[in-house]
Amino acid sequence: MDSKATNLPPICRFIVLTAAWLSGTAWSADEEAYFSELPIVASVSRLPQRLADAPTSVTVVDREMIKASGARDLNDIFRLVPGFQTYPNNTESARATYHGMGDGDYSSRVQVLIDGRSMYSPLFGGGVNWATLPVALEDIERIEVVRGTxxxxxxxxxxxxxxxxITVDPALARGTSVSTSYGNQNVRDYVFRTGGKIGDVGDFRFTYKQQNDDGLTNRYDWVxxxxxxxxxxxxxxxLSDRDSLQVSAGQADGVVQNGRMxxxxxxxxSNPENPLRDMRQSDSYAQLLWRRVFSPDSDLQFRYSYVVDRSDDAFTISNLRINQSGDEGVRHELEVQHSLKLANxxxxxxxxxxxxDAxxxxxxxxxxxxxxxxxxxxFGNVEWKPVQWFTGNAGMAVENDSLAGMHLAPRLSSSFHLNAENTLRLGYSRAYHTGSTVDYRGQQKAFGVSYFNARPDLMAAESLETFEVGYLGDWRDWRASLDVRLFSERIRNRLYKIDMDARTNLAGNLIGLSTVPIxxxxxxxxxxxxxxxxFDVTRLIFTQTLANVSSQYLPSALVLTNSSLTTSKAVQIxxxxxxxxxxxxTSVMLMQKLPLGLEFSTAGxxxxxxxxxxxxTALRYHRIDMRLGYPFRTGGLAGELAVTVQSLNGDHNEYKWTNPGDATPNGRIVERRQWVSLRLDF
Structure with a gap:
């Protein structure tokens, strides 16, 4: 280490080593000219890589984009990411899915991480509950979205x-900030954040946030x-010039309405068989992340996290207590990762x-x-750069699940840097997806009737084979970039909850469900x-996805379900x-700085x-959002006054509209929502 660096305080020496490692000093000076304007990402191979070297496509959503989007809810952000679909929190939990396959109450096929900690819960069907993610939009530094398995x-x-x-480094969150938002539909949001030093070697950040609204319009049989x-x-x-420790803890609570009228x-x-009631949910967590930097080319990380999820929407019918959403899920997780340079x-x-998971x-x-x-x-991922114009990536993981057995997941990718502005990527990968704990062990019964019976003997894991061709253009003279991904994804043994004995209840709905491949x-x-x-004051982002999904039933599906896949049910599924x-x-966002310090953004x-x-059915729709902000600074006080309008173009449907001919229409209508926000920084 340089002699001047050794005279720095421990925290400064650690930052120097970290910055050197992330900047990729292991690469040659000639290679630094390649794609210097593109961001470094670490979410694909767990190695910090330039987008041109990563084995699949990545969308980076930075703090400026998050603020400009005008989003109040985290899942809303992913409208700006190609291939994603989402809808608002309402009587059913919000979802964000990539390339569809979002059936079930909580989507489980896209991994969601916060500072390395998985948000998947054994309680919520092995999926993500967006209502209780313990992170505030104000604390997010950036989001790296890996588009592909x-x-x-x-x-x-x-x-x-x-x-x-990835959340904001506490060293960048000094001082105190308070903000509030007031608008129609009873929008009432409050945020308090403070941060500062802990002695000579630490920094902290604490955030409290509260959100409230009346949700979507009350239509027909729901609230x-x-x-x-x-x-x-x-x-x-x-802790030293080589060691760092990150300590984090928090809790998020969410309350939504369940039941029907x-x-x-x-x-x-209120429907006595499904009464209106609060669904109360919470996520509590604690995490320790220790890291040692051996050199600019090598580090070791150890992470432990503890998460408790709870949910309750209990009600009583004929003296029988029913609590379909609860009760508790607990996760302990340990992970160790070593990154190093094998050769030049x-x-x-x-x-x-x-x-x-319990x-x-x-x-x-x-x-x-x-x-x-x-x-x-x-798991292991290797990046190989024998020459300047080529980057190869290879990875392999083996996973042993006490309920689902053992599976292998390989990946191969080759990136050809045609020149400093154009890269062509070819990739292949294979992945597996397993069911939830309830899918393997669940037994649901009420009033003497079986509603769900796990059949672990029939629970083959889903498999996915992906072939992709990618192109990345970095046209620095034009201050523009283009990322294209052509994909072919084949899912075998798609799992689905289906009736196994063809019995029906009084309402004509199939009962006795089991999760099986169909x-x-x-x-x-x-x-x-x-x-x-x-221009320096203008930024434009445009995304589009064109896709086709097709499916065919497995020959075994009718045998497994004893012919309960009747013609009408089979067509529905x-x-x-x-x-x-x-x-x-399609999505488009324009961010424009105006005279007088105003900041304007609009997204379609x-x-x-x-x-x-x-x-x-979720109907075809288009939606326009807009935000106008005025950052200000007066003496020691700074802040921003902003107005945000969502669905500026009027009402539309994003989530649910019952099929024509239903006796009781049951649409979820997104109406125009606007609010004024004020933030003060001390």
Whole structure:
């Protein structure tokens, strides 16, 4: 180490080493000229890489984009990412899916990480509950979205992609900030954040945030509202010139409405068989992340996280307590990762992890107490750069699941740098996706009737083979970039909850469900994102996805379900699969700095129709959002006054519209929402 650097305080020496490692000093000076304007990402191979070297496409959503989008809810951000679909929190939990396949209450095929911690919960169907993610938009530094399977790096939940949320370094959050937002639909938001030093070697950041609104318009047989509250704390310590420790903890609570109303004598009243009630949910966590930097080319990380999820929407029918959403899920997770330079032309990131998931539910796992599930995995990714014009990536992961067995996930990718502005990428990967704990162990019964029976003997894991061709253009003279991804994704043994004995209840709905493989699915298409900054004060982002989903039933499906896949039911399920993503979706965002210090942004979203459930349709829509902000500074006080309007162009449907002819229409209508925000920084 340089003698001058050794005279710095420990925290400064650690920052110097970290910056040198992330800047890729292991690469030659000639290579630094390549793609110097493109961001460095670490979410694909777990190695910090330029986008031109990464084995698949990545969309980076930075703080400026998050603010300019005008989003209040995190899942709303992903409208700006090619291939993603999302809808607002309402009587059912918000979802964000990539390339469809978003059936179920909580999507489970895209891994969501916050500072390396998985947001997947054994309680919520092995999926993500967007209502209780313990992170405030104000604390997000950037989001790296891996558009394509990444099970080789992050396990079976990264089946179709990864959302990696990276929060702000506490050293950059000094002082105190308070903000509030007031608007129609009872929008009432409050944020308090403070940060500072901890002695000579640490920094901390604490955030409290509360959100409230009346949700989507009350139409027919449901009532919508949303309340959330979170506490989040993070502290970073430089223990020595080589060692750092990150400590974080927090809790998020969310309350939404469950239940339905019933038309009785011309009046809408609470349905006694599904009464209106609060669904209360929470996520509490603690995490330790220790890192040692051996050199600019090598480091070791150890992470431990503890997460508890709880949910409750209990109600009583005929003295029977029903709590379909609860009760508790607990996760312990350990992970170690070592990154190092193997030679002048190669680097590797490898490691392993273990987690224990425990779930307890009187409804889904009656009489079983805590049901445990342990998963161990080993992973490795190698980057090879023998010459300036070529980058090769290879990875392999093996995962052993106490409920689902052992699976391998390989990946190969080759990037050809045609010149300093153009890269062509070819890639192949294979991944696996397993069911939830309830899928393997669940037994749901009420009033003597079986609603769900796990059949682990029939639970083959889903497999995914992906072939892709990518192009990345970095046209620095034009201050523009273009990322194109052509993909062919084949899912075998698509899992679905289907009736196994063809019995029906009084309402004609199939009962006695089990999760079994029923389909093979093909997803093919192209997606691209174009970014252009023609002037220092103007930034334009355009994305589009064109895709086709097709499916066919497995020959074994009718045998497994004893012919319960009747013609009408089979058509419904196949239509749900084939329309689980729109054939075309487009987004565009303009960010413009105006005279007098004003900042203007507008975003437009266009989406063809799709289906989130078998008996409903999300209609084709377009939506325009707008934000106008005025940052100010007076003496020691700074802040911003802003006005935001969502759905500026008027009402539309994004989530659910019942099929024509239904006796009770049940649409979810997104109306114009506007609010004024004030932030003060001290």
């Amino acid at each position: 990444n099970a080789v790096s992050y396990g079976s939940n990264a089946f179709l992609g990864v959302i990696n949320i 919508d509202s949303y309340f959330s509250r979170l506490f989040d704390f993070r502290a970073d310590f430089a 019933l038309l009785s004598h011309g009046l809408w009243v 032309t190669a680097r590797i990131a490898w490691g392993g992890g273990w987690r224990d 779930m307890r539910s009187d409804w889904s796992l009656p009489g079983m107490g805590d049901v445990h599930r342990s998963v161990g995995r080993l 389909q093979d699915v093909d997803i093919q298409g192209v997606e691209y994102q174009f970014k252009w900054q023609p 196949q239509e749900l699969t084939d329309r689980s993503m729109p054939t075309c979706s 979203y266009w989406q063809e129709s799709m289906k989130w459930s078998t008996n409903t």
